[in-house]
Amino acid sequence: MLYIKNGIVVDPKNKIKAEKMDIFIKDGKIVEEKDVKKSECKVIDASGKLVVAGGVELHSHIAGSKINTGRVMRPEEMRYVRLVAGKFRACVGRILMNAPAIGYEYAKMGYTTAVEPAVPPIGSPHTHEELDSIPMLDKLALPVFGNWHLVLKFVAEKNIEKLKAFIAWALERTKGFGVKVVNPGGVEAWMYGGNMKSLDDKVPGFGVTPREIILSLVEANEKLKLPHSVHLHCNNLGIPGNYTTTVESIKLASKFSNDKRQVLHITHVQFNAYAGDSWRNVASGAAEIAKAVNSENVTIDMGQAIFGPATAMTGDAPFQFTLHKLLGARWSNKDSEVESGAGIVPIAYLPSNPVHTVQWAIGLELGLLCDSNKVVIATDYPNGGPFTEYAYVIAMLMSKKMRENELKRVHQYAQKATVLPTIETERTLEEVINMTRSLPAKILGLENKGHLGIGADADVAIYDMNPLEVDTSSEFEKVYKVFKTALYTIKGGEIIVKDKELVKEVWGRTFWIDATKKVDPSLIKQDLEDYFKYYTVEIENYGVDEAWMRNPQRIKVV
Amino acid sequence: MNIVCTFCGSVCDDGIYEEGKVKRLCKLGSSKFSIENKQRLKAPLVDGKEVSYEEAIEKAAEILVNAKRPLLYGWASTANEAIRLGVILAEKLGGIYDQCASVCHAPGVLAVIEEGLPGGTLGSIKNRAETIVFWGANPMEAHPRHGVRYSISAKGILVKDRKHRKVIVVDVRKTKTAKVADMFVQINPGSDFAIFTALRSILNGNENAVPSEVGGVKKEQLIELANILKNTKYGAILYGLGVSQSRGRDRNVEAAIKLVQLLNRFTRWVIWPMRGHYNVVGAGEIPAWEAGYQYAIDFSRGYPRFFPNEFSAVEVLKRGDCDAALVVASDPAAHFPAAAVKHLKKIPVIQIDPYINMTSLLAKIIIPSAIYGLEAEGSAYRMDGVVLRLKKVVDSPYWTDEDILELLLKRVEELKR
Numbered sequence: 001m002l003y004i005k006n007g008i009v010v011d012p013k014n015k016i017k018a019e020k021m022d023i024f025i026k027d028g029k030i031v032e033e034k035d036v037k038k039s040e041c042k043v044i045d046a047s048g049k050l051v052v053a054g055g056v057e058l059h060s061h062i063a064g065s066k067i068n069t070g071r072v073m074r075p076e077e078m079r080y081v082r083l084v085a086g087k088f089r090a091c092v093g094r095i096l097m098n099a100p101a102i103g104y105e106y107a108k109m110g111y112t113t114a115v116e117p118a119v120p121p122i123g124s125p126h127t128h129e130e131l132d133s134i135p136m137l138d139k140l141a142l143p144v145f146g147n148w149h150l151v152l153k154f155v156a157e158k159n160i161e162k163l164k165a166f167i168a169w170a171l172e173r174t175k176g177f178g179v180k181v182v183n184p185g186g187v188e189a190w191m192y193g194g195n196m197k198s199l200d201d202k203v204p205g206f207g208v209t210p211r212e213i214i215l216s217l218v219e220a221n222e223k224l225k226l227p228h229s230v231h232l233h234c235n236n237l238g239i240p241g242n243y244t245t246t247v248e249s250i251k252l253a254s255k256f257s258n259d260k261r262q263v264l265h266i267t268h269v270q271f272n273a274y275a276g277d278s279w280r281n282v283a284s285g286a287a288e289i290a291k292a293v294n295s296e297n298v299t300i301d302m303g304q305a306i307f308g309p310a311t312a313m314t315g316d317a318p319f320q321f322t323l324h325k326l327l328g329a330r331w332s333n334k335d336s337e338v339e340s341g342a343g344i345v346p347i348a349y350l351p352s353n354p355v356h357t358v359q360w361a362i363g364l365e366l367g368l369l370c371d372s373n374k375v376v377i378a379t380d381y382p383n384g385g386p387f388t389e390y391a392y393v394i395a396m397l398m399s400k401k402m403r404e405n406e407l408k409r410v411h412q413y414a415q416k417a418t419v420l421p422t423i424e425t426e427r428t429l430e431e432v433i434n435m436t437r438s439l440p441a442k443i444l445g446l447e448n449k450g451h452l453g454i455g456a457d458a459d460v461a462i463y464d465m466n467p468l469e470v471d472t473s474s475e476f477e478k479v480y481k482v483f484k485t486a487l488y489t490i491k492g493g494e495i496i497v498k499d500k501e502l503v504k505e506v507w508g509r510t511f512w513i514d515a516t517k518k519v520d521p522s523l524i525k526q527d528l529e530d531y532f533k534y535y536t537v538e539i540e541n542y543g544v545d546e547a548w549m550r551n552p553q554r555i556k557v558v
Numbered sequence: 559m560n561i562v563c564t565f566c567g568s569v570c571d572d573g574i575y576e577e578g579k580v581k582r583l584c585k586l587g588s589s590k591f592s593i594e595n596k597q598r599l600k601a602p603l604v605d606g607k608e609v610s611y612e613e614a615i616e617k618a619a620e621i622l623v624n625a626k627r628p629l630l631y632g633w634a635s636t637a638n639e640a641i642r643l644g645v646i647l648a649e650k651l652g653g654i655y656d657q658c659a660s661v662c663h664a665p666g667v668l669a670v671i672e673e674g675l676p677g678g679t680l681g682s683i684k685n686r687a688e689t690i691v692f693w694g695a696n697p698m699e700a701h702p703r704h705g706v707r708y709s710i711s712a713k714g715i716l717v718k719d720r721k722h723r724k725v726i727v728v729d730v731r732k733t734k735t736a737k738v739a740d741m742f743v744q745i746n747p748g749s750d751f752a753i754f755t756a757l758r759s760i761l762n763g764n765e766n767a768v769p770s771e772v773g774g775v776k777k778e779q780l781i782e783l784a785n786i787l788k789n790t791k792y793g794a795i796l797y798g799l800g801v802s803q804s805r806g807r808d809r810n811v812e813a814a815i816k817l818v819q820l821l822n823r824f825t826r827w828v829i830w831p832m833r834g835h836y837n838v839v840g841a842g843e844i845p846a847w848e849a850g851y852q853y854a855i856d857f858s859r860g861y862p863r864f865f866p867n868e869f870s871a872v873e874v875l876k877r878g879d880c881d882a883a884l885v886v887a888s889d890p891a892a893h894f895p896a897a898a899v900k901h902l903k904k905i906p907v908i909q910i911d912p913y914i915n916m917t918s919l920l921a922k923i924i925i926p927s928a929i930y931g932l933e934a935e936g937s938a939y940r941m942d943g944v945v946l947r948l949k950k951v952v953d954s955p956y957w958t959d960e961d962i963l964e965l966l967l968k969r970v971e972e973l974k975r
Contacts (some may be wrong), residue, residue, distance in 0.1 A: 011833070014736075028941050064566055065849075065943055066846050067847075068843055069670075069675065071846050071847065071850055071851075072667060072670055072842070072851075072852055073670050073671060073674055073675070073844050074671075075671060075850070076850060076853060077850075078850030078862075078864070081861045083861075084858065084859070084860035084861050085649050085652075085860045085861065089649065089848075090649055090849065090857070090861040090862060092849070092861055092862055093850060097850075097864075098847060098848060098849055098850045099847045099848060100848070103719060122679065122944055123943070123944070123945070125945035125946075125947070126843070126936060126939070126943065126944075126945045129638060129844075129937065129945065130847050133848060141741075149715070178807045181847065185782060190826075191682075191686055191790055191792060191826060192792065192823055192825075192826060193822070193826050205716075213601050230689075321822060324674075324819070325823075328730070329674055330672070330673055330674035330909055331673075331674040331819065332670070332674040332675045332676065332677070333674075333675075333676040333678070334677055334678060334679070334943075335677075335678030335682035335686070335828060336679050336680065336681070337680075337682055337685070338679030338681065338682065338686075338715060338716075341678075344674065344676075349843050355614065399788060471922075476576070528588065531715075533713075534681075534684070534685055534714060534715040535681055536679070536680045536681040536684055536707065536708055536944070537571050537681075537944065537946060538560065538571050538572055540560055541562065541571045541946055541947060543562070545947075548937065548947065
């Protein structure tokens with residue numbers, strides 16, 4: 001039992017704006033005062049400190065064949081030593097890190113839940129083995145659907161019932177949490193060197209379009225009433241002029257409604273928000289995108305670029321090849337069965353580079369121009385850079401003055417190619433806490449995460465800052481320092497970080513969605529049998545069983 | 559009952575086990591599952607004396623904890639769960655983790671560091687590849703069912719069968735695989751680098767720079783080969799030790815990868831190594847996420863360092879730079895150079911293996927273990943990185959590698975405290 005005393009609580013979901021409050025924890029849950037015996041509680045004196053829910057990472061490539069190939073391809077990344085083995089595991093890695101380091105670094109930052117957002121379905125056992133090696137966090141994994149031959153077949157047949165049955169089957173087999181779509185149709189086209197240049201290009205061999213793939217998957221997802229919406233990585237990522245495709249994709253949401261949550265989540269939007277028609281005249285399309293986001297029932301995450309080294313790794317294999325050609329850099333690629341693909345290319349964002357500066361500015365513009373209840377802070381780790389710099393993003397969003405200082409040191413092309421210098425908005429503390437906690441939890445449909453109400457999971461972060469006394473607009477250096485490392489992190493009721501140091505290793509759960517009772521599996525039995533003749537594994541050996549996982553948590557959809 | 563084969567890197571998952579009989583698997587795989595004739599120990603041995611598992615593990619823990627720098631080697635023929643414990647054990651001990659790839663496909667890892675790995679799973683090759691080039695690889699003998707299941711005559715959804723697929727073999731001799739190929743290019747030993755480079759020159763339009771013969775291959779045949787590569791819709795180069803362990807080693811693989819990078823500017827090609835042991839990929843993948851690197855990892859400073867020339871098992875042993883060794887599921891005494899084995903004889907060796915082998919002859923402690931895929935359950939990485947679940951189909955009195963290492967790690971942690 002824990003008693004967090006006299007903290008200044010910010011809890012946007014429960015409409016608590018910096019109020020002095022006590023928090024009580026029992027059996028891994030937030031409980032009422034009357035449910036605990038104070039004399040038996042371990043007391044944390046949080047007087048004058050900011051108390052919030054544990055952070056929820058909505059989009060971070062933390063496990064699976066992509067990041068692991070990245071590690072192997074980039075030993076120069078791994079040479080950075082973070083922690084010598086002792087009470088805790090040895091930790092290495094500059095931006096890419098070994099699995100224990102990922103868990104520890106998130107915990108130190110006050111984060112307690114993370115989503116691995118791109119699982120190649122046949123690679124799901126690998127992803128889960130690696131997730132099971134990440135301590136401290138609760139985890140979720142999103143398998144990719146947008147180029148899977150069976151999905152393309154059902155879309156072509158306009159058979160939403162089969163698509164529903166297939167999604168339920170696939171989520172159960174991959175122990176996935178939701179439907180990720182990466183460059184719909186484009187990755188299949190890449191298998192013959194092509195890509196999708198618009199929402200209405202036809203996917204070779206199937207005759208379907210990205211528009212039809214997205215609409216069908218959203219329809220199936222909504223009919224299944226899955227907790228999370230479709231999680232879309234748009235077509236044309238990383239190509240100047242692509243913001244129009246993104247706006248068009250966002251507008252597809254208008255065909256659906258849902259009172260509980262968004263009907264479509266668009267991810268790492270920075271990479272899909274470029275105006276201009278070449279890298280010579282690239283500019284920000286963030287304002288147009290923000291307008292569309294604010295008027296449709298969609299949410300986004302930023303895909304913020306952080307200056308310094310990064311590694312581009314996505315399921316968008318054709319884009320990764322383009323990047324390899326553009327940079328002349330190393331390139332790994334993985335065409336996965338007839339399901340999906342992926343690529344990995346090292347990159348660095350330089351403040352002296354005009355294009356990188358525009359990318360950096362766009363992420364911030366999205367964070368400032370979109371409704372704060374629609375945009376989540378994320379770097380699309382490790383694509384935009386490290387997740388360990390969320391404090392920088394938070395401080396920048398909260399301070400116009402900090403942005404002015406930073407704009408002075410970066411390439412001046414940002415002055416004319418973006419609107420960042422003209423944006424007056426300064427995010428409030430409640431807004432950034434929402435953008436890192438309540439909102440991502442709501443987007444995922446995780447009712448017990450991202451807030452401190454009674455019954456919530458006892459995932460808490462305490463930061464060394466009195467929100468009633470800090471002027472976040474001018475004291476941006478302090479804001480940065482405060483959010484960089486939590487004073488305390490509590491995971492499932494256990495103190496894992498104390499006085500900014502790791503004190504205990506814990507192992508979280510992996511949430512997955514069981515929607516199999518909502519569909520008729522016999523609908524797709526024949527399709528699966530036919531299709532598995534062409535797989536290289538038997539259908540009975542495909543996927544992951546709960547028994548092989550460290551701590552699976554089934555969420556039944558009814 | 560379905561079984562997943564634990565012999566070679568093909569990890570065929572369509573085996574059937576019925577009353578002690580194996581169906582569908584190849585001769586190599588079937589031999590793994592017929593254990594009646596195999597020599598196995600009845601119980602763990604310490605200095606030739608039978609002891610209980612607990613006693614053997616206790617003794618092993620003492621040796622490892624008292625060593626300044628133990629070498630933990632092997633790992634290619636055990637399950638992921640055991641490998642993970644092995645990496646953590648090496649970290650706790652401040653020892654060295656190395657695996658069989660360091661004397662096998664490791665040059666390919668160095669090439670990946672230089673150029674990346676543009677690849678695909680076996681399913682993508684089976685279903686899409688119109689042209690398959692086996693370069694310095696002989697699957698008909700080393701991976702007998704690879705051809706039927708994934709490559710030569712596999713029936714794909716897009717490339718229907720053998721008739722629709724062109725198979726090319728590049729090798730120094732006419733192998734069994736070359737005999738079933740549509741085209742055989744015989745090259746001089748050690749000329750792989752030159753030939754990859756010549757092909758790149760031709761594809762780059764610098765045909766004039768290529769001499770009339772390269773590595774024993776006529777220029778006309780090289781041009782013919784280049785044209786086939788360029789005019790294929792989707793192709794795969796599957797390379798073996800003929801590329802990674804012949805003169806040029808990592809530079810050969812690097813040249814091959816550069817060729818594939820170039821081919822992708824015209825059409826689609828992937829490249830992948832033909833890995834040997836059933837879980838040699840896991841022996842690299844798991845340390846990569848646990849410690850950042852695939853092999854030749856030293857933990858003596860309390861954090862992992864990677865340096866093949868210094869920390870691979872053969873180099874460590876040749877230098878006499880380890881004072882104890884734990885060998886899991888491998889036989890270095892049979893495969894390492896004499897100078898390395900010489901040091902292995904001098905130090906206490908602990909062996910964990912289902913079978914007796916050459917290494918047993920010099921081991922102080924031998925701990926017999928259950929056979930994964932038959933007597934034990936666990937996971938393994940197929941050569942293309944696809945994870946499959948190995949089944950347990952019969953009971954056995956033997957502990958699994960995972961059980962043994964779990965207790966060993968626990969005892970080491972307690973003794974270190």
